[in-house]
Amino acid sequence: MKILVAVKRVIDYNVQIRVKEDNTGVVTDNVKMSTNPPDDNAIEEAVKIKEAGKATEVIAVSIGEEKAQETVRKALAVGADRGILVKTEGILEPLAVSKLLQKIVEKEKPDLVFMGKQAIDDDCNQTGQMLSALLNWPQATFASKIEIKDKSLEVTREIDEGLETIEINVPAIVTCDLRLNEPRYASLPNIMKAKKKPIEQINASDLGVDTTPRIEQTKVEEPPKRKAGIKVSSVAELVQKLKNEAKVI
């Protein structure tokens, strides 16, 4: 079984986001970037499956500017065998990303494609589902448990009402939830080894996909500020305030 894992370079989840003064976006210059957190879970799961002898190769792919190579390199350091960087400039919408991934899938012919359930920058939660629609493959979104069977996977999905279990035949797409596993840290020797692993660079423009944005982002603003609250000195005071001032109990 061959597994392709898509990873995205995003602003690190611990960074406090700042909106640009001209309201055209958020500040990304000199801001720490890292792998989209659930994409780390996707890589971890693929590597674990390989370690269990159920996959033969794990390929990490990222789409973005030159620097997205770091994100691919990190995936190689935790156990992916080789990498692919699809180079593009500017904003890519999930529809464009899924079309580019479709081209990579057609070329690499993986049995499984894994990725995070959502990117923490645009919060779209679309790419995996769109890719599976374009390929007409089954999809298992929000996966919190994956069991590999002969020609299928049994996947437990996190849904609003609780948990759902489905069986999907390969080839298939799985989008990973944070609870799927505990991503490992790359060891120093493995970081060194990863430097020797190959990363193929492809220009998005050579893949014959129209990636022109269909959505115009007209303005980015700070969220509405909450008015400053007060500290109360006792539980009795708190209950009085909730009853008589806020009138919520």
Add this chain to the structure above:
Amino acid sequence: MSVLLIAEHNNKELRPFTLNAATAASQIDTDVHAVIIGHECGEAAKALSELELIKKVIQVEAPHYENFVAENFAPVIVKLSENYSHIISSANTFGKNLMPRIAAALDTSQISDITKVVSNDTFLRPIYAGNAFATVKSKDNKKCVTIRPTSFDPCESSGGSATIEKAEAGEEFVQTKFIKREEIKSDRPELGTARVVVSGGRGMQSGDNFKLITSLADKLNAAIGASRAAVDAGYISNDHQVGQTGKVVVPDLYIAVGISGAIQHLAGMKESKVIVAINKDGEAPIFSVADYGLEADLFEALPQFLEELNKLNTIQK
């Protein structure tokens, strides 16, 4: 052109967020039609036809629609989409799973999780877990939009009398097989729609100590929430998680107990009307969003809280 709302249901009843999605749909265009896809879902279809805002219901039934598999649902909606300018659903796990499959098939760039309809092609949506808001304008002819349910009021569940039309079912997608669903049953209000939410964090120190949260929630008729840290520590099951990676809640009263207030938790609750924080660390970020902050040891404060509530003559339910 009319808008098409995708109803969410359990084959017997509508799921409550369908009513919020109907409101959002009606703000785009008043001619709202709704499609209900399921198995023996006549009762739910009838309830849908009685929603005040719905002008027409399209019912599609087959045994393979019983479990809401997106691979089965998407082609049905793609086929119906010809007559509609917008396809709308809730941005909960149902809509998130389904809508992108429809959008990709229609070659449309989906707009996810909107909190406001600015015009029929322009919407407001949170990005970076609500740390910024983007105004976005769709240039696609057909628009696929998911809505954040808690940002729109539910529409009236009665007063409508839409006609119910039946449409032909599609083929079954055999590569995906539903096995089981484990719903967590509770007598409490649902986390996503409760008027009051009491949440515990890592400060609770153990699953056993969550009893204190439960007692307070019982008293206030509240839903029980938790931070990701409490879920990861195994104090409580993950369906209680509030935050960017859990549920987004907007109750009238949110009580955060022993929760430090990580960015990802704040993203799930900071739109609540009144926020109370109880934490012994006076510097905890949760206090920056709290209307009422109490710097105290929760193991002393929670029993006192119950005692004070017992002294009140009445508590709003």
